[in-house]
Amino acid sequence: QVQLRESGGGLVQVGGSLRLSCVASGRSFSTWPVAWFRQAPHEKRECIAAINRYGDTDYIAPSAEGRFFISRDNANSTMALQMNNLQPKDTAVYYCAADATWDHLLAGNTEYIGPGTQVTVSS
Numbered sequence: 001q002v003q004l005r006e007s008g009g010g011l012v013q014v015g016g017s018l019r020l021s022c023v024a025s026g027r028s029f030s031t032w033p034v035a036w037f038r039q040a041p042h043e044k045r046e047c048i049a050a051i052n053r054y055g056d057t058d059y060i061a062p063s064a065e066g067r068f069f070i071s072r073d074n075a076n077s078t079m080a081l082q083m084n085n086l087q088p089k090d091t092a093v094y095y096c097a098a099d100a101t102w103d104h105l106l107a108g109n110t111e112y113i114g115p116g117t118q119v120t121v122s123s
Contacts, residue, residue, distance in 0.1 A: 002026045002112040004096050009117030012086055018119060020081040022096030030074035033102045035059075035110070036081045038092035038119075045095070047106050049081060059106060063089070086121045093118050 008020040020036065035050035049070035050059040058070050067086075072079040079096060094117055097110035104110070 002029070002032065002098050004098065004112055004114035006094060006096050006114045006117040009094060009119045011120045011122060014087060014121060014123050016086050016121070017082070017084045018086065020083070020094055020096075020117060020119075022079045022114060024077040024079070024096075024098065029077035029098075032098040032100060032112075033105050034072060034079050034096065034098045035105050036070060036079075037095045037097055037108065037110075037113070038090075039095070039116075040089075040092040043092075045108060047108060048094075050102075050105055051079070052102060083119070086119075088121050088123050091119060091121050 003025045006022050012018050033052050036048050037045050038048050039045040048061045048064050051070045051072050055072050067084050069082040095113050097113040099105040099110045
């Protein structure tokens with residue numbers, strides 16, 4: 001069992017930055033690929049960034065390429081999403097997630113997911 005909890009969301013102006021954090025507890029965090037998802041109102045949940053268990057392979061969605069950066073700290077069982085140059089289209093609830101399988105994770109078939117943190121970008 002893995003428990004995940006996000007923090008760091010809030011209200012930011014266009015062009016601003018936020019850093020989301022996720023703390024994991026329970027089973028060994030270092031063995032799982034992890035990801036950040038987001039869901040805007042009336043939209044499907046999408047994978048915005050993912051990173052493998054070693055932290056040397058990642059995925060960034062095209063809509064976030066060059067602006068969002070994912071990282072993990074296995075020693076402290078944490079992961080982060082640095083978001084720069086935020087735009088109104090980035091407004092959503094952001095979730096951290098984990099799954100034993102990379103492909104399942106990217107497809108959204110996550111075994112574990114946190115309760116989410118709201119990010120609102122005002123213009």
